[in-house]
Amino acid sequence: MTTPSVDEETPLIQQHQYLQLQSQMNRKDVYAKWSIIAGLALFVSLVVSVLVRIPFNVFTFHPLFMTTFIVLVTEGISLLQPTATEIEKKQGLRHHAIIQTTSYLSAISGFSFIFYNKVISGKHHFESFHGKMGLFVFIYLFVQLIFGVSMALLPKQIFGSVDKAKSTWKYHRVFGYILLLLVWITAQLGVRADYMYNNLYSPHLVWLHWVSLVLVFDEWAFGVYQKFLQDKSVESLLRLQRERVAVVATMKLE
Structure with missing residues (x-):
């Protein structure tokens, strides 16, 4: 009795479907990229259009640094969406770390200037909803930064092993998405503050x-969904390949 042949087409079909999905995602990634850039450019233009109309003082540094922070934190998170291969992931993570560290320094600078401005003006701190949200986001950002640095630089010391550290990456990613949403909510409150609104x-x-918010989040949310589909497609392909190897091994034993 002859040994039945292994169906060679199933993994090939799955791989072909994955490549088609990857091609579609690459095209849409380009649209998403330019949509986010357009949204950020519009937001920056609106903020700058106000700053050029008001006297340059200590307060001016707050929107300048915070706008820089918003641009960097948005780009730092969105650039991870198109990554698929191991090389792309490593490059993306390296750029992510550099950009997010720079964004945090911008946030510290912006926070420090508005705090100092309140001190020299004799005003109370964190009275407005924008101020309270800003403080919360600042603390959230610090915790998220420590979380990311711990996974990247101290996986064994903090989590016990590299594999355990990698298993927590999904939580860091989800918390990052929440952070980005909170950052933009706080920014929308800030641009509607009397001083900014009245000088438009x-x-x-x-x-x-x-x-600008729609341009950034419409394509960004789609990018997150793409990432989910891409991960599922890769997992499915790998699972089929493992099953095929197991079947071949079993047939050889028989």
């Missing part, structure tokens, strides 16, 4: 901030 070239332009 026209109060009607404030609706453009909603446009």
Whole structure:
């Protein structure tokens, strides 16, 4: 009795489907990238249009550094979405670490200047909802930074092993998505503060901030969904390949 042949087409079909999905995602990644860039450019333009109309003082440094922080933290998170191969993941993580560290330094600078401005002006701290949200985001950002640094630099010391540290990456990623949402909510509150709103070239332009938010989050959320589909596709392909190897091994034993 002849040994039945292994179905060679199943993994090949699955691989072909994965490659098709990957090709579609690459095209959509380009659209997502430019949508995020357009949203950030619009947001920065609106903030700068206000800053050039007001006297340069200590307060000016707060929106300058915080706008830099928003651009960096958004790019630092979004650049991880298209990664698929191990090389891309390593490059993405390295760039992510550099950009997020720089963004945190910008946040510290922006936070320090507004705190100092309140001190020299004799005003109370964290009275507005924007101020309270800003403080919460600042603390959240610090915890997220420590979490990421611990996984990357001290996996064995903190988590017991590299594998255990890698298993917590998904939580760091989810908390990062939440952080980005909170950052943009805080930013939207900030651009509507009296000092910023009253110095817009026209109060009607404030609706453009909603446009920038949609441009960033519409494609960013789609990128997250793409990442989910991509991970599932890779897992499915690897599972089929493992099953095929197991079947071949069993047949050889028989």
